[in-house]
Amino acid sequence: MTAPVGPFAQSALHVAGPQAAHIERLWWLMFGVSAAVYALVMAALLIAILRRRRAAVEPEPRPDPAREQGLGRVVWAATGLTALTLFLLIAASYLTDKGLDALAHDEEVSIEVTGQQWWWKVRYHGAPESRGFDTANEIHIPVGATVKLTLKSTDVIHSLWVPALHGKQDLIPGQDNVLYLRADRPGIYRGQCAEFCGFQHAKMALEVVAESREDFARWREAQLAPAPQPADAVQARGMAVFLSGPCVMCHRIAGTDAGGVTGPDLTHVASRRTLAAGEIPNNRGHLAAWIADPQGIKPGNHMPASNLDPADVRALVAYLESLR
Amino acid sequence: MHARPLILCGLIALAAAGCRREEREHSARPIGEQGPGKVVLSELFPGGSPPPGGSHRRYEENAYHMNEGKRLYSWFNCVGCHAHGGGGIGPPLMDERWIYGGQPENIYASIVEGRPNGMPSFRGKIPDQQVWQLVAYVRSLSGQAPKDAAPSRDDHLSAKPSEQQTPAQPPRNSALPTASERRE
Numbered sequence: 001m002t003a004p005v006g007p008f009a010q011s012a013l014h015v016a017g018p019q020a021a022h023i024e025r026l027w028w029l030m031f032g033v034s035a036a037v038y039a040l041v042m043a044a045l046l047i048a049i050l051r052r053r054r055a056a057v058e059p060e061p062r063p064d065p066a067r068e069q070g071l072g073r074v075v076w077a078a079t080g081l082t083a084l085t086l087f088l089l090i091a092a093s094y095l096t097d098k099g100l101d102a103l104a105h106d107e108e109v110s111i112e113v114t115g116q117q118w119w120w121k122v123r124y125h126g127a128p129e130s131r132g133f134d135t136a137n138e139i140h141i142p143v144g145a146t147v148k149l150t151l152k153s154t155d156v157i158h159s160l161w162v163p164a165l166h167g168k169q170d171l172i173p174g175q176d177n178v179l180y181l182r183a184d185r186p187g188i189y190r191g192q193c194a195e196f197c198g199f200q201h202a203k204m205a206l207e208v209v210a211e212s213r214e215d216f217a218r219w220r221e222a223q224l225a226p227a228p229q230p231a232d233a234v235q236a237r238g239m240a241v242f243l244s245g246p247c248v249m250c251h252r253i254a255g256t257d258a259g260g261v262t263g264p265d266l267t268h269v270a271s272r273r274t275l276a277a278g279e280i281p282n283n284r285g286h287l288a289a290w291i292a293d294p295q296g297i298k299p300g301n302h303m304p305a306s307n308l309d310p311a312d313v314r315a316l317v318a319y320l321e322s323l324r
Numbered sequence: 325m326h327a328r329p330l331i332l333c334g335l336i337a338l339a340a341a342g343c344r345r346e347e348r349e350h351s352a353r354p355i356g357e358q359g360p361g362k363v364v365l366s367e368l369f370p371g372g373s374p375p376p377g378g379s380h381r382r383y384e385e386n387a388y389h390m391n392e393g394k395r396l397y398s399w400f401n402c403v404g405c406h407a408h409g410g411g412g413i414g415p416p417l418m419d420e421r422w423i424y425g426g427q428p429e430n431i432y433a434s435i436v437e438g439r440p441n442g443m444p445s446f447r448g449k450i451p452d453q454q455v456w457q458l459v460a461y462v463r464s465l466s467g468q469a470p471k472d473a474a475p476s477r478d479d480h481l482s483a484k485p486s487e488q489q490t491p492a493q494p495p496r497n498s499a500l501p502t503a504s505e506r507r508e
Contacts, residue, residue: 248449
């Protein structure tokens with residue numbers, strides 16, 4: 001089992017991979033330098049404020065040439081120090097970029113992530129390709145393995161940002177961007193779209209589940225299997241509702257006639273932790289609410305409401321819940 | 325000197341009139357609430373003028389609906405048979421010939437009820453609003469939608485001009501193509 005989601009699941013300061021560690025070091029360096037500069041500036045300001053003012057009537061004393069020269073030297077020294085600090089930060093930023101790219105490109109797992117308004121389509125490539133499969137909004141990776149993410153988009157520019165593992169990378173229509181990453185400790189790390197992409201940009205999240213190699217292999221095998229057959233009459237009715245209703249226009253369930261590809265693949269929807277791109281937990285109540293009124297939960301998303309009979313909704317939910 | 329405020333007011337009024345073009349509705353009626361009663365299947369009317377109605381033109385005047393229609397046209401695989409208007413397995417949609425009528429209500433009926441020789445019925449599969457969005461887009465393929473709302477570009481390379489640039493083809497009722505016409 002993987003660790004539960006902690007309060008720092010989406011934090012650049014609680015890192016889980018080598019690249020995020022580079023970024024974290026740079027962050028602390030920038031923070032330290034900025035804090036020191038801020039403290040110095042504030043101290044200088046305070047001195048200037050608190051120094052006893054000369055009485056207004058007292059005539060301005062003649063400037064002392066030695067003192068003027070000393071002040072000039074201080075200004076020059078401060079300018080030099082500022083330039084030096086900025087060059088230091090440039091060098092640190094350059095080294096961080098080099099560090100991000102240093103991860104060897106010998107990926108163990110290759111995943112294609114396609115950004116869509118407003119969810120993430122995730123395709124695992126297999127060797128042979130028939131051992132590939134689709135899922136959505138949840139990326140599983142083995143701990144310690146290099147993972148290659150190929151980033152695509154079908155509509156507008158999105159950006160993938162899982163702070164605990166890596167920096168941001170854009171998903172651009174018509175272009176493949178590549179991101180290599182590695183998780184060094186198991187856990188669930190939250191990610192978020194980091195490029196404004198429309199109405200529900202704020203509700204376009206995903207989770208990266210880093211687990212042991214054995215758990216990952218087990219998960220992968222389970223995802224490869226076609227959807228289980230309905231186990232009882234209620235689930236069978238749910239399946240009939242799914243196949244005869246509007247669901248098939250957009251969703252796919254491997255092993256059935258439902259082959260829509262514009263919405264998330266639902267073959268193993270019950271195995272996922274969240275629904276609607278990280279917006280709601282995946283349980284019976286939320287699933288039913290999502291089917292009944294998706295526009296109430298995420299206004300503007302592309303899933304329309306459907307006018308199903310309550311008994312049909314119950315059956316549909318029972319069927320979808322059986323798709324583990 | 326007095327002309328300037330007047331011109332400004334005129335410009336503001338013009339800009340405000342254009343706002344409907346971008347209006348978006350997100351909570352449409354759910355799938356399954358489709359009324360067949362509203363649909364007129366014939367273009368012949370006693371007295372020569374169509375019955376009142378025609379509120380569905382508003383979908384054609386709205387760039388958002390039009391664009392959604394274009395998206396749905398490929399999502400729901402209309403392209404599979406009608407291509408991008410040129411036709412293939414199904415009849416072309418960018419010419420002036422309409423076998424089952426080219427009015428919005430006729431196209432709505434074709435989508436919801438289906439037609440002989442292969443057009444499936446999408447009743448109960450697509451919400452009403454999305455059907456109307458598709459209708460608006462289908463009409464723009466033959467240049468019948470207002471130019472200010474029709475899509476002006478494609479996301480991909482396209483062999484034909486955009487819907488906005490398509491010259492209007494006055495709709496003409498047509499019989500099913502004969503075998504010899506099909507061979508052409």
